[in-house]
Structure formats: C-alpha cells, structure tokens
Amino acid sequence: MKINQLVAFVQVADVQSLSRAAVAADTAQSLMSRQIALLETAWGRRLFDRTGRGMQLTDFGQRMYPEARRALEQFQQLDTLANEAAGVLSGTVHIGVLPSLSRQLLPLLLQDMQARAPALRLHVTEGFSGSLDEQLASGRLDMIVVNRYGSSALRGEDVLGKLDTYLVGKAGIPALDAQNFAFKDLGSVPLVLPTAPNGLRTTLDLLSRRHAVSLNIVMEVDTGTAMKDVAASGHALTLLPLTAVGSELDAGVLGAVKLVSPVIKRTIALSLTRHRQMSEGGRLVASRTRSIASDLLRRPLNT
Numbered sequence: 001m002k003i004n005q006l007v008a009f010v011q012v013a014d015v016q017s018l019s020r021a022a023v024a025a026d027t028a029q030s031l032m033s034r035q036i037a038l039l040e041t042a043w044g045r046r047l048f049d050r051t052g053r054g055m056q057l058t059d060f061g062q063r064m065y066p067e068a069r070r071a072l073e074q075f076q077q078l079d080t081l082a083n084e085a086a087g088v089l090s091g092t093v094h095i096g097v098l099p100s101l102s103r104q105l106l107p108l109l110l111q112d113m114q115a116r117a118p119a120l121r122l123h124v125t126e127g128f129s130g131s132l133d134e135q136l137a138s139g140r141l142d143m144i145v146v147n148r149y150g151s152s153a154l155r156g157e158d159v160l161g162k163l164d165t166y167l168v169g170k171a172g173i174p175a176l177d178a179q180n181f182a183f184k185d186l187g188s189v190p191l192v193l194p195t196a197p198n199g200l201r202t203t204l205d206l207l208s209r210r211h212a213v214s215l216n217i218v219m220e221v222d223t224g225t226a227m228k229d230v231a232a233s234g235h236a237l238t239l240l241p242l243t244a245v246g247s248e249l250d251a252g253v254l255g256a257v258k259l260v261s262p263v264i265k266r267t268i269a270l271s272l273t274r275h276r277q278m279s280e281g282g283r284l285v286a287s288r289t290r291s292i293a294s295d296l297l298r299r300p301l302n303t
Contacts (some may be wrong), residue, residue: 008035016054089117089281096125096132096144099224100244120281139275148267149203157269161297165264166256169237176255190236192219
C-alpha cells in the first residue's frame with residue numbers, strides 16, 4: 001500500500017466516479033484506475049462495485065473509507081506541523097459556507113488569506129446548514145458558517161450576526177409591492193424552498209401551525225442558486241436574506257419585501273470541528289472568517 005493509492009481511493013469514493021476523480025486530481029483516468037486496482041490487490045478485496053451509476057463502495061470499501069480518510073488527514077497534519085515549525089502556514093483548511101454568504105464572504109476571505117498566509121489553501125464547500133452540519137460532524141470540514149433559527153445555536157458556536165428573512169421574487173410582481181409582507185399571507189404565493197430537513201423549513205413548519213397558514217410549496221431544491229433562478233423566472237417566490245440577493249436587487253432582476261408578523265431572524269454562526277485539534281492555519285482562517293463575516297453582517301443591504 002502506498003499513499004497515492006489511498007489518495008485515489010478516497011478521491012473516487014468522494015465523487016463516486018473514476019472520470020470525475022481523475023479530472024479533479026488533474027491526472028489520467030487510467031492512472032487513477034490502476035491505483036485503485038493496486039490497492040484492491042494489496043488488500044485482497046474489492047473496494048468498489050463498477051455500475052452504470054458509477055463507482056459504488058462495497059461493504060469492505062465502506063469499512064475502509066473512514067480509516068483511509070483518517071490516515072490521509074493525519075499525514076496532512078504531519079506535513080502541516082512540520083511547515084508550522086519552520087514558520088510557514090501551509091496545508092488545506094476545509095470550510096463550509098452558506099450560499100447566502102458565499103458570494104460576499106469568499107472573495108474577501110481569499111484576499112485576506114493570500115496576504116497573511118499565501119501557502120495556505122482553502123477548500124470551500126457551499127451548502128445549506130443541514131448538509132454542512134453533517135459534514136462537520138463527520139470530520140470532512142474544519143469549520144462551517146451556518147444559519148441557526150430561534151434558540152437552535154449549538155453550545156460553543158460563535159454568533160457572527162443576525163439577518164432578517166425576505167420574500168424574494170421576480171422584480172415588479174404585485175406580491176412585492178408592499179412595504180412588508182405578513183406571514184399569514186404566505187399561503188397565497190407559490191414557494192420554492194430548500195429540501196427538508198432544513199432549519200428554515202423547520203421554522204416555517206412551526207410558524208405555519210401556530211398561525212394556521214398552509215404553505216404552497218411548489219418546488220424543493222438543494223442549492224441557493226436554484227432558489228434564486230426559480231424566483232427570477234416569476235413562477236414562484238422564495239425566502240432569503242438580503243445578503244443572498246444583493247447583486248440581483250441592484251440589477252433589477254429580483255425584488256424583495258421583508259417578512260413580518262412574525263419576523264424570522266437568522267442567526268449566522270461559526271462552528272468548528274471537534275474531531276481533531278485545529279492547525280495553526282485553521283485557527284487563522286477561523287479568526288479571519290469570524291472578523292470578516294461579522295463586518296459584513298453589520299452592513300446589511302437595503303431594499
């Protein structure tokens with residue numbers, strides 16, 4: 001067994017495809033396949049079932065995957081510690097970010113880190129809070145910037161700021177003409193929302209029961225971009241903070257009106273992994289993320 005064989009195994013398992021893994025690793029698919037075959041020979045068991053849907057982990061592969069990932073993380077930590085001892089912050093820091101903040105936060109964070117630690121690499125995963133929570137809990141991410149609703153913020157999380165929720169749709173439609181939009185009227189408009197389970201969906205379910213409102217959810221999606229695209233089409237509306245739609249509001253593509261009675265507040269929180277000790281580079285990224293995101297959230301956009 002060699003380290004490059006473990007790398008190939010984890011890369012293919014992550015994307016469930018030899019071709020996609022080869023593209024991501026900037027290597028030949030035949031070389032990636034050979035590394036997998038050599039590892040299967042060394043271990044005497046198949047790691048993958050080759051199906052029409054891609055590369056599916058066998059039962060043995062599922063047992064070995066978390067151990068292989070853990071071994072690679074330890075190898076990376078060893079390299080990172082050596083570089084830190086030499087005064088150079090290096091390695092990769094894995095961060096998860098909400099779609100509603102990524103457009104504003106990520107360019108500023110990258111610029112800041114290039115100035116402070118140019119050898120440090122950021123690996124960013126964009127997703128809704130539920131998915132990011134799962135990846136943090138499994139150890140795949142070092143930190144996440146997520147939404148919390150009500151009192152759901154976890155102990156030990158850093159609160160970065162709070163945002164109001166807006167009804168968002170195609171600019172000029174009648175539903176967005178008022179100064180505010182009451183929750184009791186939300187059942188009168190078609191909605192495109194994140195797929196459950198999701199913090200916003202849980203909050204909406206609770207409020208809809210409390211206020212006897214039947215929501216008209218016509219589509220569920222798994223990305224923030226899809227929510228905005230459907231809203232811009234005029235066929236449905238969605239619920240987002242203004243930070244998610246600033247450029248679309250400025251361009252006149254989308255319109256937004258504040259949801260009230262009740263107002264739905266989103267608490268933006270930074271949560272760090274508990275799977276391992278954070279590297280010095282990771283601590284720097286967490287500190288700068290905390291500072292940059294807090295500054296952004298103190299400067300809310302106006303409709």
